[in-house]
Amino acid sequence: MTEIDLKRLPKHIAIIMDGNGRWAERHAMGRILGHKNGAESVRAAVRTCRRIGIRYLTLYAFSMENWLRPEAEVSALLNLLKEYLENEVQEMMDQDIRLVAIGNLDSLGEPILSKINEVSARTSRNRGMTVILALSYGGRDEIAAAARRMVGDCLAGKITPEKVTKELFADYLYTAGLPDPDLLIRTGGEYRISNFLLWQMAYTEFYFTEVLWPDFRERHLLKAVEDYQKRERRFGRTSEQLKT
Numbered sequence: 633m634t635e636i637d638l639k640r641l642p643k644h645i646a647i648i649m650d651g652n653g654r655w656a657e658r659h660a661m662g663r664i665l666g667h668k669n670g671a672e673s674v675r676a677a678v679r680t681c682r683r684i685g686i687r688y689l690t691l692y693a694f695s696m697e698n699w700l701r702p703e704a705e706v707s708a709l710l711n712l713l714k715e716y717l718e719n720e721v722q723e724m725m726d727q728d729i730r731l732v733a734i735g736n737l738d739s740l741g742e743p744i745l746s747k748i749n750e751v752s753a754r755t756s757r758n759r760g761m762t763v764i765l766a767l768s769y770g771g772r773d774e775i776a777a778a779a780r781r782m783v784g785d786c787l788a789g790k791i792t793p794e795k796v797t798k799e800l801f802a803d804y805l806y807t808a809g810l811p812d813p814d815l816l817i818r819t820g821g822e823y824r825i826s827n828f829l830l831w832q833m834a835y836t837e838f839y840f841t842e843v844l845w846p847d848f849r850e851r852h853l854l855k856a857v858e859d860y861q862k863r864e865r866r867f868g869r870t871s872e873q874l875k876t
């Protein structure tokens with residue numbers, strides 16, 4: 633039995649959903665069916681997080697690097713995403729869930745972009761939980777884009793170089809206004825962060841599991857939260873300092 637303390641939940645969980653391809657291979661299916669089953673795990677993760685009271689859930693749904701995959705796989709992933717948004721918007725309204733998308737969204741093209749805009753606008757006043765989809769997202773690209781806009785503001789005289797602090801810089805990122813993740817979960821047995829939320833994960837706790845994403849269900853998520861709750865987050869301080 634998983635024992636979690638509902639009063640000490642991570643406020644923000646981020647997930648690298650890995651292993652769809654290997655799952656499909658193990659089940660003698662094409663990779664695209666792996667992603668389709670992965671979309672079911674997305675639904676399950678959103679439901680569980682909402683049920684236990686997680687406030688923010690960020691999902692790495694499509695990375696910048698994913699554009700390099702075969703065209704058929706890229707379009708299948710984008711189609712799954714569109715289907716997900718179409719099918720889940722009512723559930724998001726019922727469950728008071730707000731949808732936010734981060735990444736180089738323009739590169740997704742129509743009609744995905746207008747679907748994202750429509751669902752984001754429709755759910756924008758929901759406050760129960762925020763689901764953040766990282767799409768066409770790369771951490772270094774995000775930081776470079778933020779620097780570009782900040783330099784632009786400097787040249788336009790809106791800010792001066794002395795005003796540049798880590799807090800100001802964070803306001804130029806896609807995640808402006810969102811809290812940093814407390815817990816990162818990566819499925820699929822790889823131990824890396826793959827260009828995900830590089831700036832935002834400075835103090836995030838990492839949890840890796842061998843479970844392949846299409847198999848990831850409520851009990852796996854609760855186990856990750858339980859593991860997180862056993863850790864002591866010191867943010868550079870000593871254990872003694874935390875007691876005072």
Ligand code: FPP
Pocket residue numbers: 649650651652653654655667668670671674691692693694698709712713716765820845
């Ligand atoms: C990694 O598996 C997963 C992805 C590249 C995409 C994640 C997408 C989904 C879970 C489905 C669609 C998303 C939503 C929000 C509905 P992989 O193909 O890299 O697996 P492998 O490492 O085993 O090959």
